[in-house]
Amino acid sequence: MMREDSAPTELVIRQAHILDPGSGLDGVMDVRLSSGRISEVGEGLHGPRELDAEGLHLFPGFVDVHAHWRTPGREDEEDIESGSAAAAAGGFTGVVMMPNTDPVVDRPVMVSGLVRRVERESRVRARVSAALHVGLAGERLTEMRLLKEAGAFCVSDDGLGTASAGVLRNGMLYAHSAGLPVFLHCEDHTLATGVVHDGVAASLAGLPGSPASAEDAATATALILAAETGAKVHITHVSTALSAALVGFFKERADVTADTTPHHLTLTDDLVSTLEGLYRVNPPLRPDGDRGGVEAALREGILDFVATDHAPHASEEKELPMEEAAPGFLGHETAFAALYTDLVLTGRLSLTRLVETMSCAPGEWVGEGGSLRIGAPADLTLVDLSEEWTVGRETLISRSSNSPYLGRTLTGRVVGTIVGGEPVHDRTGARFGVRA
Ligand code: DOR
Numbered sequence: 001m002m003r004e005d006s007a008p009t010e011l012v013i014r015q016a017h018i019l020d021p022g023s024g025l026d027g028v029m030d031v032r033l034s035s036g037r038i039s040e041v042g043e044g045l046h047g048p049r050e051l052d053a054e055g056l057h058l059f060p061g062f063v064d065v066h067a068h069w070r071t072p073g074r075e076d077e078e079d080i081e082s083g084s085a086a087a088a089a090g091g092f093t094g095v096v097m098m099p100n101t102d103p104v105v106d107r108p109v110m111v112s113g114l115v116r117r118v119e120r121e122s123r124v125r126a127r128v129s130a131a132l133h134v135g136l137a138g139e140r141l142t143e144m145r146l147l148k149e150a151g152a153f154c155v156s157d158d159g160l161g162t163a164s165a166g167v168l169r170n171g172m173l174y175a176h177s178a179g180l181p182v183f184l185h186c187e188d189h190t191l192a193t194g195v196v197h198d199g200v201a202a203s204l205a206g207l208p209g210s211p212a213s214a215e216d217a218a219t220a221t222a223l224i225l226a227a228e229t230g231a232k233v234h235i236t237h238v239s240t241a242l243s244a245a246l247v248g249f250f251k252e253r254a255d256v257t258a259d260t261t262p263h264h265l266t267l268t269d270d271l272v273s274t275l276e277g278l279y280r281v282n283p284p285l286r287p288d289g290d291r292g293g294v295e296a297a298l299r300e301g302i303l304d305f306v307a308t309d310h311a312p313h314a315s316e317e318k319e320l321p322m323e324e325a326a327p328g329f330l331g332h333e334t335a336f337a338a339l340y341t342d343l344v345l346t347g348r349l350s351l352t353r354l355v356e357t358m359s360c361a362p363g364e365w366v367g368e369g370g371s372l373r374i375g376a377p378a379d380l381t382l383v384d385l386s387e388e389w390t391v392g393r394e395t396l397i398s399r400s401s402n403s404p405y406l407g408r409t410l411t412g413r414v415v416g417t418i419v420g421g422e423p424v425h426d427r428t429g430a431r432f433g434v435r436a
Contacts, residue, residue: 010034011421012045016053016382020060020372021352022360031058033378036420041372051428053382056415059355060370061093061124061379063362064332065183065259066158066236066307069095069126071114073102078312078399083332084122086310086398088425090332091381091414094125094362094369095310096183099136100159106131106142108150115151123424124417125379127153127366129183132171138163141171144178153366154181158236159282161187161214165221172231181232186218186243187283195323197284201272207322212240212290215283219243227254234365237309239264239283241293248302257365259307260294262335263404266342267291271404277325278318279404281311298357299349305361308335312400330403334391336383337410345411382416382428389413 011033018025018041030045031038069083078086087095097114099105105114111130118126130152134140136159144155155175162168162184175182191214196202198209219235223246226233235258238244247258263281268288271279279285286294297303308331317326336358343349359381363370369379390409393401417425 009421010047011049011051012047013051013053013058013382014045016056016058018058018372019352019355020360021356022060022371023373025372026352031372033418033421036378038372038374038376038378040374053428055384057383057385059091059381059383060359060363060372061381061417061419062091062336062358063094063366063369064092064308064310064335065096065234065305065362065365066098067095067310067332068098068100068312068328070101070312071117076399077314080117080121080126082397082399083310083312084124084126085425086330086332086396088123088417088419089397089414090335091383091417092124092332093379093381093417093419094127094366096127096129096153096366098156098158099129099131104131104135105129106134108143108146111147111150111152124419125369129154129156129158131155132157132162132175132182133167136160138167141174144174144180148178148180152180154183154234156183156185158183158185161185161189161192161218163189165225168222169225169229172225172229172233176229176231181234183234183236184222185237186215186222186235188214188218191217195280196272197269197286199269199287201269201287205272205275207272210284212242212286215240216242216246219246223247223250223254223256226250226256230255234258236307237261237264237283238294238297238303239286240290244294244297244303248297251302257304259305259362260298260303261309262306262331262338263329264291265295265298265306266338267404272322275322277320277322278402280322280325280327281329282327295343295348299353305357305365306335306339307362308332312398313402314400315402318402328402330396330398330400333396333398334403334405334410336414337389337412338405340385340412341410378418378421380418381414383412384415385412387411387413387415
């Protein structure tokens with residue numbers, strides 16, 4: 001983690017509206033951060049260094065379990081420095097990095113190398129996912145015990161579904177014995193042969209579609225195997241109402257958690273009519289019925305949390321017709337604002353539930369962060385819920401600019417992010433300064 005020599009060992013943040021559903025905090029209070037941890041929450045706190053945060057909301061730092069920082073291999077699109085700066089700008093204090101890089105992170109030496117680079121180059125806490133299969137090829141399992149020793153947090157072939165149920169079952173058994181969670185992108189490639197969701201919008205646009213069953217069949221298989229093997233399984237980017245319902249059915253029958261993305265919660269396949277490759281993503285944007293089903297599942301706790309699937313791509317891979325474009329959206333910097341604008345301000349999701357799904361629940365899944373209880377790491381996010389801002393290439397800190405929200409005016413902006421008591425993103429300075 002980047003350290004600044006001038007970083008305060010103690011900081012009192014005064015008069016923010018603190019909201020931490022996990023600790024039952026909801027009101028205007030002060031918080032003291034000492035030696036990288038939360039040391040006191042209360043009223044009338046003072047210290048040698050104070051930040052006046054009146055009018056701002058303070059949440060436990062957001063945690064994003066699904067990030068593609070493109071290191072190694074595509075540092076022209078993102079790297080640990082730029083990815084972690086984008087994460088910090090979005091209020092994220094922790095992420096999990098996906099292994100679909102070039103080369104794939106499938107050997108212990110690559111994991112230990114990345115862990116060391118993260119320590120030096122990342123502004124936020126970043127965990128490394130290793131591949132489930134060598135080369136993500138869905139054939140040979142990786143050496144999971146050695147990968148874990150090298151520092152891998154979980155295993156995943158994200159970006160690709162798993163070709164065969166038999167191979168996936170073995171992978172779950174091995175990961176379970178190695179003590180590693182399996183992080184799954186559920187897509188059956190024999191069904192997912194198109195480039196957008198197979199629905200009315202695809203037909204009108206004349207584009208080849210992938211049916212919802214491509215995700216649903218793979219999700220059902222994964223859940224059945226999770227129940228049978230006992231593996232700890234996380235299903236990422238759930239995008240259909242049926243897959244969400246399947247997760248609900250298996251919640252009590254398997255050690256399973258699931259997330260969905262800000263884009264599947266706020267955008268639909270209407271965008272297919274633009275024919276623009278910018279809007280291509282896997283799994284594809286779905287019709288509003290699926291979007292609503294996923295939203296309801298998140299509201300009800302069937303889906304555990306939100307993860308962005310932050311997937312930077314160079315403009316020459318995105319400014320193309322839909323059929324030729326690379327799938328994926330930037331996610332870190334717009335996640336909170338998109339969800340706050342489209343779900344909270346419209347009354348469809350409470351702010352409390354949004355914080356649970358961006359901070360508490362993913363923090364619990366990674367085992368650190370997502371809480372403002374006394375003694376917890378001082379990882380927190382300061383947000384101005386009234387600030388309106390327009391997403392533009394010039395506002396984005398990521399090295400890429402493939403945001404599906406480009407041009408959208410959103411409400412709610414992260415103004416400060418603190419990791420281990422140290423500021424890693426700071427837009428408060430201009431307005432408040434830190435009184436030393
Ligand atoms: O759209 C996507 N892009 N979905 C994924 O699962 C992977 C990601 C990427 O790596 O670009």
